[in-house]
């Protein structure tokens with residue numbers, strides 16, 4: 412017998428198979444939050460549930476809820492509710508863009524405890540950029556009042572395609588010098604150099620994937636098909652299906668920026684006519700520069716849009732129409748409940764352009780229940796998603812046993 416898929420799409424083992432990690436997963440997902448409910452969900456005896464919970468209490472991962480006793484599904488005395496202790500550790504997250512980056516310390520429940528944004532140029536290469544992030548992390552921990560040995564892991568969002576097995580980027584068009592580089596090793600090392608802490612797991616994923624994950628979990632946990640499109644220097648999409656990031660077999664899912672749209676503009680990937688070459692923040696910046704408006708990057712376009720620059724707004728709307736044309740296909744294929752636009756161009760002119768083409772080109776059936784909107788978490792979406800990815804990795808049922816043994820409980 413197998414359990415129900417959880418919030419994260421993960422099955423929980425039941426019967427004598429259910430270990431401490433499975434009980435933790437049931438509590439974290441809210442599917443069983445009392446001893447009685449855990450017995451009922453797993454078929455384990457009261458004594459066995461008690462033994463396994465004791466290990467989680469000793470590790471500091473579980474605590475009794477503040478809400479007081481609730482009725483038990485097995486009848487009898489009301490039970491104390493159990494909850495995941497979100498304070499016993501922290502995670503670190505960073506989100507790299509081409510010319511700037513953000514980094515944060517997050518609680519295990521996704522709250523940002525300290526945050527820093529600053530100039531970090533991806534073209535300076537991985538050694539310099541990741542070394543600097545190590546320094547940022549040390550300063551952020553001090554700002555948050557947390558120790559380096561409380562850090563459970565690090566999550567990193569990068570603007571390129573990632574092989575999630577190795578954490579390395581694969582032929583990234585806008586990350587020169589990063590192809591195949593050992594990001595995990597360098598970032599863990601830089602964290603250690605600046606804090607003296609032992610190595611922690613480092614997870615790397617594409618920025619649009621992690622932004623989609625962060626937005627879906629915090630704003631739309633019940634949406635089973637969620638798409639986020641990031642339009643900044645490049646264009647990429649993140650897809651979350653049944654609570655998990657959908658990466659495809661090679662991590663290439665969602666890389667819509669290099670779909671050929673038939674124009675003759677040269678793309679940074681080396682091909683001509685890519686969507687990113689005509690409708691990204693970088694492309695809009697180039698077209699503005701041709702008319703004498705000082706703009707060199709997606710973030711310059713963002714600033715112009717924020718100040719109401721009419722030329723920037725017109726070009727953003729046109730870019731939205733070009734992206735909307737491609738998104739009509741995306742929406743037809745995935746039938747998502749939410750299509751979220753994020754990044755430097757996310758705003759009313761671009762969204763208007765997307766809607767114009769999307770509703771014109773997609774079948775009514777695939778847009779009947781579709782919400783098209785701009786990002787809710789804004790610049791924090793990637794950080795929240797990266798932090799959540801690390802937390803799900805650390806407390807995944809299959810990893811809990813090993814970690815509890817390492818803690819000696």
Ligand SMILES: [Zn+2]
Pocket residue numbers: 668669678679680681682685686687688
């Ligand atoms: Zn391209």
